[in-house]
Amino acid sequence: MADAADAAEAPPSKRQRLEAAFEAQGEEGRRKRQHLCCSMCLGPFDEPVFVKPLGNTYCKGCITAWLSENRTDPLTGTRLTVREGNIAAVLVPNIAVQQIIDAQSVPCRYAARGCEAWSALGDLEAHEANCPCKPSKCARCAFVGSRLEVAAHEQACPFVVLGPVLDAQNARIRNLEGEVRDAKRRLTAEHEATQRLKARLEALEAQRPGDLAVVSPPAARRTRATRAGPAETDPTPVFQYPPGVAASDSIVVTRGDLRRLEPGGYLNEKLVDFYLKVIVADARRSPLAEDPDFGNMASAVHAFPSDFFTMLSAGNERVERWTRGVDVFAKKFLLVPVVEDLHWSLAIVCHPGELAKRAIAGHIYPTVDSADHEDGPARPCVIHMDSRGSSLHSARKIEKWLRCFLEMEWRKRHAGEEPFTLWAGPRAGSAIMNPADLLLARPKVPQQMNSADSGLYALRYAQEFLTRAVCRGAPLAVNGRDVSLDFRDHDFEAWFTGRDIAEMRRDIKKLAADLELEKIRAAYRREQAEDAAARPPRRPRQ
Numbered sequence: 305m306a307d308a309a310d311a312a313e314a315p316p317s318k319r320q321r322l323e324a325a326f327e328a329q330g331e332e333g334r335r336k337r338q339h340l341c342c343s344m345c346l347g348p349f350d351e352p353v354f355v356k357p358l359g360n361t362y363c364k365g366c367i368t369a370w371l372s373e374n375r376t377d378p379l380t381g382t383r384l385t386v387r388e389g390n391i392a393a394v395l396v397p398n399i400a401v402q403q404i405i406d407a408q409s410v411p412c413r414y415a416a417r418g419c420e421a422w423s424a425l426g427d428l429e430a431h432e433a434n435c436p437c438k439p440s441k442c443a444r445c446a447f448v449g450s451r452l453e454v455a456a457h458e459q460a461c462p463f464v465v466l467g468p469v470l471d472a473q474n475a476r477i478r479n480l481e482g483e484v485r486d487a488k489r490r491l492t493a494e495h496e497a498t499q500r501l502k503a504r505l506e507a508l509e510a511q512r513p514g515d516l517a518v519v520s521p522p523a524a525r526r527t528r529a530t531r532a533g534p535a536e537t538d539p540t541p542v543f544q545y546p547p548g549v550a551a552s553d554s555i556v557v558t559r560g561d562l563r564r565l566e567p568g569g570y571l572n573e574k575l576v577d578f579y580l581k582v583i584v585a586d587a588r589r590s591p592l593a594e595d596p597d598f599g600n601m602a603s604a605v606h607a608f609p610s611d612f613f614t615m616l617s618a619g620n621e622r623v624e625r626w627t628r629g630v631d632v633f634a635k636k637f638l639l640v641p642v643v644e645d646l647h648w649s650l651a652i653v654c655h656p657g658e659l660a661k662r663a664i665a666g667h668i669y670p671t672v673d674s675a676d677h678e679d680g681p682a683r684p685c686v687i688h689m690d691s692r693g694s695s696l697h698s699a700r701k702i703e704k705w706l707r708c709f710l711e712m713e714w715r716k717r718h719a720g721e722e723p724f725t726l727w728a729g730p731r732a733g734s735a736i737m738n739p740a741d742l743l744l745a746r747p748k749v750p751q752q753m754n755s756a757d758s759g760l761y762a763l764r765y766a767q768e769f770l771t772r773a774v775c776r777g778a779p780l781a782v783n784g785r786d787v788s789l790d791f792r793d794h795d796f797e798a799w800f801t802g803r804d805i806a807e808m809r810r811d812i813k814k815l816a817a818d819l820e821l822e823k824i825r826a827a828y829r830r831e832q833a834e835d836a837a838a839r840p841p842r843r844p845r846q
């Protein structure tokens with residue numbers, strides 16, 4: 305139930321109520337009215353006051369208006385003194401008359417609607433607030449009547465009976481409207497994102513397999529290898545490798561990294577680490593990787609990231625985090641990229657497991673001369689390949705650090721046994737065998753022509769080495785043969801030329817473009833799938 309609009313209108317004034325009461329009381333009412341009548345306005349008193357010092361009573365409003373113009377009593381004409389124009393000071397409320405007025409019995413304002421109650425003027429408002437005849441309105445429909453009528457109506461009003469159901473429906477409709485608004489907004493945003501991806505996809509498709517230089521404008525080309533320009537620090541991620549694994553387990557290649565693939569660009573750690581992973585993955589995918597003579601390529605090779613050697617040579621023993629879960633002695637080849645003085649070289653540890661086996665057996669390995677036969681065990685060695693000879697990186701130093709690393713790994717697993725670096729055979733002091741029984745080999749490999757290509761050469765050495773190592777019948781086949789023993793006959797310099805290195809920059813760029821394209825395609829497919837899932841399912845036809 306709610307108050308109807310006309311109940312909210314201003315209630316009648318006291319004077320109107322008194323006039324109505326006197327009118328209804330006939331002769332008696334007229335007599336009462338005469339006693340309570342102001343001689344100025346001739347109506348019932350409104351705020352009756354005396355005028356000092358005479359004692360005649362008037363409405364406060366009537367006498368105040370009079371005294372602002374005159375200084376006499378209106379009834380008797382007697383002169384009055386009003387000090388400093390302060391009229392209120394000569395007026396005193398006539399409490400006795402006010403009490404008589406408040407005690408007058410008057411009818412309820414809803415008499416016309418059937419209320420028969422009369423009440424003292426002072427108490428009337430309390431009655432009217434709860435008067436059963438007060439007009440009221442149904443809480444849920446347009447029905448208007450007295451409070452009693454509305455109470456009766458609401459017992460049967462369908463809107464009131466169904467109220468809770470209607471409320472729930474309304475709330476649901478409001479929720480659905482909100483959801484529709486949100487979904488529309490989301491669809492618009494997704495549509496825009498899809499359009500952007502489509503445009504990017506088309507742009508990339510258009511530039512394949514043509515000029516990849518569009519990706520890296522000629523202005524970004526660097527001729528100085530040692531300084532990275534602003535373009536080479538562009539941190540926008542382009543793709544991650546390998547794709548589809550956690551970001552922490554993958555290499556995120558940026559737009560700036562890729563700029564370094566332009567001719568004359570110096571490959572940074574991220575590019576070398578990325579492409580070395582690709583080379584190892586390619587070797588593992590090779591059909592020859594399952595060659596029974598060689599064994600499983602996947603478990604035979606481990607490539608370290610480039611900061612492995614950097615930290616190792618800084619004396620940081622925490623390098624063990626690179627071998628967590630990897631038994632280096634179970635590997636045939638460990639690929640170790642070395643970066644120092646803005647120059648790259650590659651070290652390969654071959655057959656570290658043989659070193660360990662001999663440490664356990666205390667086995668004295670036959671001399672190099674007598675080991676040159678088909679069925680001899682593989683010879684542990686470090687092969688260092690450097691595109692600038694020995695002018696920048698010290699192969700001896702690299703071999704020393706790698707030996708320390710193997711020693712640490714060995715002690716981690718065999719704490720109680722004798723360290724194998726201390727093993728001293730009969731010819732330990734000779735030029736042929738160093739104390740670790742790790743032969744250091746420095747084959748004559750292709751040499752770089754400029755100052756910027758060392759990273760590519762190091763990568764190419766790894767690629768050529770793995771390709772030949774897994775290739776049956778090739779000079780470096782390791783079917784029980786000692787890799788190092790073939791060095792004398794093998795022509796490493798014929799592996800590749802400077803032109804192949806320039807080609808390699810283009811190959812890596814193309815692979816990067818493919819990986820970026822694949823990433824965009826995957827994102828596009830994901831958007832499409834989400835788009836399809838967001839659309840409401842179609843109702844089957846009845």
Ligand SMILES: [Zn+2]
Nearest residue numbers: 342345363366
């Ligand atoms: Zn008056």
Ligand SMILES: [Zn+2]
Nearest residue numbers: 412419421435
């Ligand atoms: Zn009433």
Ligand SMILES: [Zn+2]
Nearest residue numbers: 442445447461
């Ligand atoms: Zn109703």
